[in-house]
Amino acid sequence: MDYIQQRFSVVFEYKVFFTSHLFHKTNPVFNRFLESEAVDIPKKILFVTDSEVALHHPTLLEDIRRYFAGNSYVELIDNILVVPGGEACKNTTTYTDEIVAAVNQYHVDRHSYIAAIGGGAVLDMVGYAAAISHRGIRHIRIPTTVLSQNDSGVGVKNGINYQGKKNFIGAFTPPVAVFNDDHFLTTLSDREWRAGIAEAVKVALIKDKTFYEWLCENAAALRDREMLPMQYQIKRCARMHIDHISGGDPFEKGSSRPLDFGHWSAHKVEQLSGFDIRHGEAVAMGIALDTVYSHFCGWLSETDTRSVIQLLTDLGFAVTHPLMQITDESSPLVKGLHEFQEHLGGKLTIMLLKEIGKGEEVHHLDISLLQKASAWLQQLSQNQAS
């Protein structure tokens, strides 16, 4: 056969910074990042902020304007866009369109920056808009929730939803920097604070027994909003997430996604609830379901299974919900399993637990065992309530 072989590799690198009060005028972190990037090209920076964050931090926009006033590395675009927080911003193309229009209006070029401040959904949506504008404008992430600081916000994915299907449209596009500012965590509601810890339970269960034990010891302190254990858990998770990306298949060309545990049902139940159930809350229930399934398929001991349920409960999570019920093949959650398979690329890959700290992948789930696991959790939940 007559052909030319093409082969090249592209290097991606970025830092995940940990700081407090990122936009306080004396905080050097952001500015030093810009300094490290400085080249002989005029650059602009367009900020997009989560409406929830703007609400709870009423001086934020002024703080940003003050921070960048007279900055020698970038020109701040004075019109800071504010978009609705939460999944709402991903369920329409309205906000990506708004960002693309701003890129056009303010002449934001490929070497300029689009910075997103907000929870995971806002980062996903803004990251997507940045990825497709001029074939990729440099994207900075400033995650403001526990969940985005310890997981999605430090990764390489972006996206929006399509006809209720999560992340149906999107790309793999690494950011150029991530700034984790713990001051944003102080204004989270208890639900939001807690929700993000589900991802910590997830990675601990499949990769790190020591971290799991630390979580059990610190569950009450975490629930009671102590900042030191929260910082520790965020940094440990972020590190594992970063290492997982660089050590594996960053753009998921294969079919394996080994840091996914409890997510197939979580994605679906979020959608079924009209996003009343938050992603982290859904993940906690998904973890519970797949943990109990791991027990019923003969892998995980009953003691370990009950310990996981206890940890989730100690952290304040509900471990199931009427929408998590699986009665037969036609249950909505089973439909979600098929959608997840399609999203992965045709071959189902689900992580289960061999033991605590050790996940293992399977390519098939038994619906009758799933049914049994869901019923077991419903029963437990009713017993706890009574």
Added chain:
Amino acid sequence: MDYIQQRFSVVFEYKVFFTSHLFHKTNPVFNRFLESEAVDIPKKILFVTDSEVALHHPTLLEDIRRYFAGNSYVELIDNILVVPGGEACKNTTTYTDEIVAAVNQYHVDRHSYIAAIGGGAVLDMVGYAAAISHRGIRHIRIPTTVLSQNDSGVGVKNGINYQGKKNFIGAFTPPVAVFNDDHFLTTLSDREWRAGIAEAVKVALIKDKTFYEWLCENAAALRDREMLPMQYQIKRCARMHIDHISGGDPFEKGSSRPLDFGHWSAHKVEQLSGFDIRHGEAVAMGIALDTVYSHFCGWLSETDTRSVIQLLTDLGFAVTHPLMQITDESSPLVKGLHEFQEHLGGKLTIMLLKEIGKGEEVHHLDISLLQKASAWLQQLSQNQAS
């Protein structure tokens, strides 16, 4: 400062195949590619075809259906989408939306394929739709024009237009395979056949004096539609384009695009003409303008300048057009120069000619010299006409 450093590299590889009658049932090339990719995952293939190609190859859709009937590697989605050829398909989101809807409707997953058959515009548009669906569905390109077979079709860019701005929305996403089928070239109009040769003149002028001399010797044969020199020029250009991508900055993170010559004005004049002027025709005029500019700025000799103009003329190209006139700073073409600068990332980088076969970049163009070059070409053109 407290931070975690992320760093990884991603390898991209694909083959550019050269063949005739790709979908003839005895042609093994496509099938061997699928065989080389075979894994234990069911895969589908969605075809999107350029309406012009479907018109000139009335058996194409049936040939595709026959080729894939009973194929053991992929399941053909019977609904082959047909989209308008030419820039029209990039000036709206209608057709990308249609492809995304088909991905949803036919459950095309990330390991399945979206194959595009058509000219550069159709490949750009379909490639973009594939890039954003499920964060990237495996994309196969089957370029059908000279221009797409020797240049854009074998590269890594895709995109659509936004408010008249070319490729404002898009991504860098390598295909998984490219099939250059020379049978498609036989039904091109003379204008289309010729237009693609402009890219050959471009690469020869900036990189390869031997190829330039070959082009001068074969200009009449190329104009007269002889297939052997056409195959040679396509393969030589494709090889240079492939090597340029892998040897440089594949996703253009820097500001340099050294294989661009004559393109800044070409992009603008295409748009100004409402795309009546084809890309290749615009590139020929852009080459003429920047060649004459290279002479007026004291780099290129008059003999070499006249030789380039002669080659373009021998190939059948017009070397200028009323829309290419530059009378002052407010000329539309000067506006195009500013737009090009913005698209590049703020810093202007323009290739000029030191000598034939040797390009060199500058970061500024003198408007009065541009004016002089454009007037010189207008004068020459009027003399040729009279």
